[in-house]
Amino acid sequence: MDYFSILVVDDEVDFLxxxxxxxxxxxxxxxxxxxxxxxxETMVNKRFDVVILDIKMxxxxxxxxxxxxxxxxxxxxxxxxxxxxxSVETSIEGMKMGAFDYLLKPIKLEDLMVKLGEAFExxxxxxxxxxxxxxxxxxxxxGRVFQQEKEE
Ligand SMILES: [Mg+2]
Numbered sequence: 001m002d003y004f005s006i007l008v009v010d011d012e013v014d015f016l017x018x019x020x021x022x023x024x025x026x027x028x029x030x031x032x033x034x035x036x037x038x039x040x041e042t043m044v045n046k047r048f049d050v051v052i053l054d055i056k057m058x059x060x061x062x063x064x065x066x067x068x069x070x071x072x073x074x075x076x077x078x079x080x081x082x083x084x085x086x087s088v089e090t091s092i093e094g095m096k097m098g099a100f101d102y103l104l105k106p107i108k109l110e111d112l113m114v115k116l117g118e119a120f121e122x123x124x125x126x127x128x129x130x131x132x133x134x135x136x137x138x139x140x141x142x143g144r145v146f147q148q149e150k151e152e
Pocket of ligand 1: 055
């Protein structure tokens with residue numbers, strides 16, 4: 001599965017390191033960062049398929065704010081929120097903002113793997129749809145496609 005890439009964002013360093021190691025052990029290309037700011041910085045240079053995002057983070061950006069920025073810059077990245085029992089409402093708000101789903105902490109790796117599989121599948125389908133739409137556009141309006149390329 002090394003063609004999938006995951007970004008894990010969580011301020012709890014022990015949790016973060018353990019999760020990143022476990023995913024890497026399964027040959028998933030995984031990067032871990034401890035804040036929303038670092039997540040956005042990392043996403044400037046690398047495209048991620050799925051972001052696993054902690055809702056409660058201290059400092060400037062919490063999970064919801066980070067989610068908003070992720071969706072603005074990489075709308076196709078699927079986001080799985082990590083939440084405590086106290087912040088399920090916030091996760092629901094996050095899903096309305098485009099997060100794929102949420103998991104309650106403490107998470108079980110097996111539950112996370114199931115959600116990751118679903119998120120990868122959704123993203124794959126979405127990308128296929130976009131490719132097909134591009135091909136249709138190319139066949140129907142070859143002139144327009146060439147014109148667009150010229151303008152770029
Ligand atoms: Mg936290």
